[in-house]
Every structure is written in structure tokens, then in C-alpha cells.
Amino acid sequence: MAQAMKIAIVDDEQDMRQSISQWLALSGYDTETFASAEEALKVLGPDYPGIVISDIKMPGMDGMQFLKKLMGSDSALPVIMITGHGDVPMAVEAMRVGAFDFLEKPFNPDRMSQLAKRAAGARRLTLDNRALRRELSDGTQLMNKLIGGSPVMERLKEDVLDLGQADGHVLIDGETGAGKTLVAHALHAAGSRAGKKFVLVNCAALEEEVLAKRLFGPMMPEDEQLPAMEEARGGTLVLEDIEALSESLQARLLSAINEQGTPAETRLICISNLQEAGRTCEDALRPDLFYRLAALRITVPPLRQRGEDILSLFTRLSEQFAEEYGCDAPKITAQEAAQLLQAPWPGNVRQLINVAERAVLQSRRGSGTIASLLMSDHEEMQPVMTTEGKPLKEYVEAFERMLIDNTMRRHKGSIASVMDELCLPRRTLNEKMAKYGLQRSDYL
Known part of the structure; x- marks a missing residue:
């Protein structure tokens, strides 16, 4: 069962806070109340799992200042503003700043419930979307x-x-x-x-x-x-x-x-x-x-447009095949990394899977090269040259990233072991890991 959507109610008048809270609680919402904007801001950070209903006129930080703070923290947070009679221009300004909608006092509780339902639906969609984006990036x-x-x-x-x-x-x-x-x-x-x-x-x-x-x-x-x-x-x-x-x-x-x-x-x-x-x-x-x-x-x-992703894929695949065949994954040289990056890959990922498996098998036998595997697929292919050249710097960086990544994987995130194998001081290793977006926590 989906968790009830939260509604933060911000109003300096206690009776108003309580009446709104009781009404919305009856509609199935999880309400929490705050007597001031300053108090609410301690709780309402980005990704708040709900919506906000706030009065505009409050002592200290007023509703408009509060709204601007919320929009600066999370511009997709639905905020419903409550205005007094005759404050329509202020309500229009609130909508321009980013308010979801406004209610004019005295308001119909059913109207408030309808607005809360729409705002909660929009918030749920936003949060679901963000969760999926995190799933993609992670x-x-x-x-x-x-x-x-x-x-x-x-x-x-x-x-x-x-x-x-x-x-x-x-x-x-x-x-x-x-x-x-x-x-x-x-x-x-x-x-x-x-x-x-x-x-x-x-x-x-x-x-x-x-x-x-x-x-x-x-x-x-x-x-x-x-x-x-x-x-x-x-x-x-x-x-x-x-x-x-x-x-x-x-x-x-x-x-x-x-x-x-x-x-x-x-x-x-x-x-x-x-x-x-x-x-x-x-x-x-x-x-x-x-x-x-x-x-x-x-x-x-196509695979040939994915840059150093080719090396990441090759590493992942060769590790999987090495585990399957009960042997060590092959270590590739800088020249072989360049060959992988430069290959035209007409068979794309399917071809890379085949090359990775054969690389593991020939490594287990102690013979063969990456170039020979690529050329056996396409006899016309030259060992290094292709139609899509890249600056030398890109090849060097891609190989360097792959080398650090592979070494971190083998040593399960042990910085000391990686420093020793690659003959790198701690500061240099840290700088290179930061440059290539590698985090020690990913290897533990």
C-alpha cells in the first residue's frame, strides 16, 4: 500500500492550523503543522515527500519570502498559498514565483481538499520521476x-x-x-x-x-x-x-x-x-x-560512438566470463585498449560480448591478442587504424581510467594496494579518481 502523502501546514494562527490539519487528516493525508516559516524550513528540504499549505501573511518571514526559499530549494515542490480577502494581486505574484495555486479566505474545505489532491498527484509524479532518474544514474x-x-x-x-x-x-x-x-x-x-x-x-x-x-x-x-x-x-x-x-x-x-x-x-x-x-x-x-x-x-x-564506455563494457564482460570459466580476467595493454576504442564494431555490443569471451579463453591458454580477435572478425581491419580517429589524449585518459578501475576492483577498494601496484602517491591517485569519477565506496 502506498504511503500517505504528507502535507505541511504553515500558519501562525493555531486554530487555522488545527482545523486545516483535521480536515485533511480525514481525507487520508499525513499532516504536520508549523507555527512559522522559520520552523518549517528546518524540515522542508529537497525531496520532501509531500506538499505545503502556507498562509501569506505571517510575522517574521512572511509567506512570499517562505515561498521563494522553498522554490530555491526544490522548484517542483507544490505550495498552496492562503490569502486574505482582497489579496488577489499578491496571490498572482505568488503564482509567478512558483506557487501551485492559492486559496482565498474564507475558503471552502472541499475546494482545499481538491487542490491538495491535485498537488499531491503532481508531487507523487515528480518524486517517482526522480527515483527513476536515480535508478538510471546509479x-x-x-x-x-x-x-x-x-x-x-x-x-x-x-x-x-x-x-x-x-x-x-x-x-x-x-x-x-x-x-x-x-x-x-x-x-x-x-x-x-x-x-x-x-x-x-x-x-x-x-x-x-x-x-x-x-x-x-x-x-x-x-x-x-x-x-x-x-x-x-x-x-x-x-x-x-x-x-x-x-x-x-x-x-x-x-x-x-x-x-x-x-x-x-x-x-x-x-x-x-x-x-x-x-x-x-x-x-x-x-x-x-x-x-x-x-x-x-x-x-x-552504435558501440563505436560510446567512447570509453567500450572499455567499461569489455572489463565488465571479461570479469563475468572469467568467473564463469574459473580463471583470471585478462589484463590488456595500452595498445590493446586503443585497439578496442578504435575498432569499428559493426556487430556492436553483441560482437564485443564475443570478443570478451574469446579474450578470456585465450588468456586462460596463455596465448593470443586482442588485435588477433578483432582481425579474425574482420580481416580487412588494420590492427590500430580506423576511420574514426581520436586525439591521443583521449586514448591515454581512457586507458588510465580503465587501469585504475580494474586495479580498484581486484583489490576491493584497498587504496594502499592500488598505490603499491600502480606506483602512485596517495594524492595523485585521489586526483585521478576524482577526475574520472571513480569512488572507493563502489569497490568495497
Whole structure:
């Protein structure tokens, strides 16, 4: 059961405080009262789990000064101001400063309850949104699979959060192996449908007749599954390779979408994997269906655009494979780090997973190099040079960050051990960790 939303009531008149508190408590709110703005400010910090109702005219710090302090601390905190008769200009000024709304004395208690309900709903949405943003930045739960702090990955995480909170259908495109299905899972987890059905159908893997039955039915009596559109009702239906739908199935899908109305009973997330040069998902789908599906759109960035995230991913993956195979993760040289950063990665994350696993296996045998693995995937690739060069400074910094990160992981955050292995004085290590955003607490 959700915790009751708090309401802070600030008024210098005790009778007014108590009457407002009693009325709102009857409506299920958790109220707390303060006799002055100064007293309230000791409690009302950023992320306060509720809303504020405050009188404008109070001794000491008045309501307007109080409002400005609150807005400076948390501009999304809903504050309802109580004004005396004839103070409408002051109320208008309060709205300009950032007040959620105002009540004019004498006010109708039902009107106050309605305002409190709206304000509480807005506050709950804000706090939920912030919690999801923290989950993204902290890399917890499903979101920790969206690894990386590069600008393109930060934008992707923001897109996942924003579009996850929306309720429209989404089109995800990008190169093969970039992680589009993972993004679909993250979109579902970041929205109001999290915890409800998540159904995935690959449109290219089934014959047309079988696909039609899988999507729309009718299913045979012996089938244990419901048609996907019905199975995912209330949740999310992911259609991979959406461009593989025939004209007739596109028409049926459009009809099913139109029948749902707004908001949609079942949210569609469609993934496009077109590989043909010069052809897009827009070319493959009928226009009316495309524009219904692509109202919200995410393009997953290719691995080669993710900068030093490549090294973070490689480190994480090689550690996982090393644990699986019961051996040590390979240590890579500065030249190998540069090769990883410069590789074109046409297979994206899927290719990096394969390279990391093979790097662990060949390290266990005591032979082979990263360059040989990259060249075995693409014979035309030169060991170091690529079409997307970067300044030497970027390669050096990326390698340095990876080296400190790996060493901290091995020694479980022991600063003394890391200083000894890397031959670094304490001050230099601290400066470099601060520069690269590395925190000792992450390794303990």
C-alpha cells in the first residue's frame, strides 16, 4: 500500500492550523503543522515527500519570502498559498514565483481538499520521476545493463526514462547488436506498466499464417498461449523485426491499434532491424501504421560512438566470463585498449560480448591478442587504424581510467594496494579518481 502523502501546514494562527490539519487528516493525508516559516524550513528540504499549505501573511518571514526559499530549494515542490480577502494581486505574484495555486479566505474545505489532491498527484509524479532518474544514474536493477557514462548513453538513458513515463507506442531502431531489445525491456521497467505483462514476438521468425495466429488468434484449443495482443493486455507487446510484417498483417495491426483508443490498453514497442542499404522502416511500413508506431522514437547509438564506455563494457564482460570459466580476467595493454576504442564494431555490443569471451579463453591458454580477435572478425581491419580517429589524449585518459578501475576492483577498494601496484602517491591517485569519477565506496 502506498504511503500517505504528507502535507505541511504553515500558519501562525493555531486554530487555522488545527482545523486545516483535521480536515485533511480525514481525507487520508499525513499532516504536520508549523507555527512559522522559520520552523518549517528546518524540515522542508529537497525531496520532501509531500506538499505545503502556507498562509501569506505571517510575522517574521512572511509567506512570499517562505515561498521563494522553498522554490530555491526544490522548484517542483507544490505550495498552496492562503490569502486574505482582497489579496488577489499578491496571490498572482505568488503564482509567478512558483506557487501551485492559492486559496482565498474564507475558503471552502472541499475546494482545499481538491487542490491538495491535485498537488499531491503532481508531487507523487515528480518524486517517482526522480527515483527513476536515480535508478538510471546509479545503474541499479534492469537499468544497470545500460552501461556507460558517455554523452550518447546519457541521452539514451534520459530517453528511456522520458518515453517510459509516456504511454504512447514506441519505435526503436539502430544497428544490429546495439541493444534494442534491452532498451525495450528498460522502457517497460521505467513506466507505469512495470510489473505487468511483457510479451515479445519476433515477426521475422514465424511464417505469415503462424504469425497472424500468434498476434491476433484464433489459437487452437490445444494452444496454451493467448494471442499476443490479448496476452499483453494492460502491459507491453514488443514486436521485433516489425518491417517483416506483410501488407495484410500491417493492416490488421493498424486496425487493432485503432480499436484500442487512447490511452492504449496494450502498449506497442516495435523494433526495426533493417539492414538493406538505403532502406528504412518508414519505407517498409504503410505510412499510416508507421506514423502511429513512430510517434515516440529511440535510436540506439552504435558501440563505436560510446567512447570509453567500450572499455567499461569489455572489463565488465571479461570479469563475468572469467568467473564463469574459473580463471583470471585478462589484463590488456595500452595498445590493446586503443585497439578496442578504435575498432569499428559493426556487430556492436553483441560482437564485443564475443570478443570478451574469446579474450578470456585465450588468456586462460596463455596465448593470443586482442588485435588477433578483432582481425579474425574482420580481416580487412588494420590492427590500430580506423576511420574514426581520436586525439591521443583521449586514448591515454581512457586507458588510465580503465587501469585504475580494474586495479580498484581486484583489490576491493584497498587504496594502499592500488598505490603499491600502480606506483602512485596517495594524492595523485585521489586526483585521478576524482577526475574520472571513480569512488572507493563502489569497490568495497
